[in-house]
Amino acid sequence: MPRITTIAFDADDTLWQNEQFFRITEDRFVALLAGYTDAPDLRQRLIASVTRNLDFYGFGSKGFALSMIETALEVTEHRVPASVIAELLAAGRELLTYPIETLPHVDAALAALEPDYRLILVTKGDVFDQERKLAASGLADYFAAVEIVSDKSPATYARIFERHTGGAAHTAMVGNSLRSDIIPGLDAGAAAIYVPHELTWAWEQAEEPAHPRYARIAHLGELPAALQQLSA
Structure with missing residues (x-):
């Protein structure tokens, strides 16, 4: 050799x-959307969106935040309140602040x-x-x-x-x-x-x-x- x-x-x-913080954010996403859609697979829908968007946004927190917003719009047929979008953006920013x-x-x-x-x-x-x-x-x-x-x-x-x-x-x-x-x-x-x-x-x-x-x-x-x- x-x-x-x-x-x-x-x-x-x-x-x-690293991944543990994305799992925390996934949980937050599901909790925020639960009152606005009866879709049973919110977590899977989010991960599918993240995967689909890799060629556009790449890997990391910013692409994940954009995919959360995209998924929220899809599963609520664009009825998700602006306040929830704001909280999703905050969750994405928080991914950039977790301690190492x-x-x-x-x-x-x-x-x-x-x-x-x-x-x-x-x-x-x-x-x-x-x-x-x-x-x-x-x-x-x-x-x-x-x-x-x-x-x-x-x-x-x-x-x-x-x-x-x-x-x-x-x-x-x-x-x-x-x-x-x-x-x-x-x-x-x-x-x-x-x-x-x-x-x-x-x-x-x-x-x-x-x-x-x-x-x-x-x-x-x-x-x-x-x-x-x-x-x-």
Whole structure:
């Protein structure tokens, strides 16, 4: 196996909590709309709208807020009061203000790995929001480079690995999304280490790959051992 010299980390729900705040906002959406529609699948309608709008709004809080408003108009046949729209907008803004909570073992793992590996961050979403979260996390100094992208594809990873690493073969991609972190990272030629998160959005899920440069760990405290195994 090629020696791994660079580790690329996903951010949301790999380094810090993120999805839990969207779940809170989904609950608020359902509660706000319950009195104006008898649609039994409000949460599913919202997620369908978010997914449908990814090509227009991308990933992140702003697109989620717009999708809440769009769904509210659809399920109420445009009868939703302006006051509810205002509350949905407030809920979207609140997504940009939640405190950043790093996940277990993150600080210790980054501190242990930094002397021996080049660490980079590869995250998708709104630039303003992702920069805010990184600054609030206190983790920024660990990373030699930060890439905030609109989507994660093999071509995106190949370009980033060419720019910031010794090449994909010497890079490991670490993240909680099989669809966005693991599979395209492998397809770009890197190793990939999956760190499941209990609240990963269904859109980000996929079948685990059968690949010699793939590993699964329970938390980032197990990352050093996994890296040694993939480089052996």
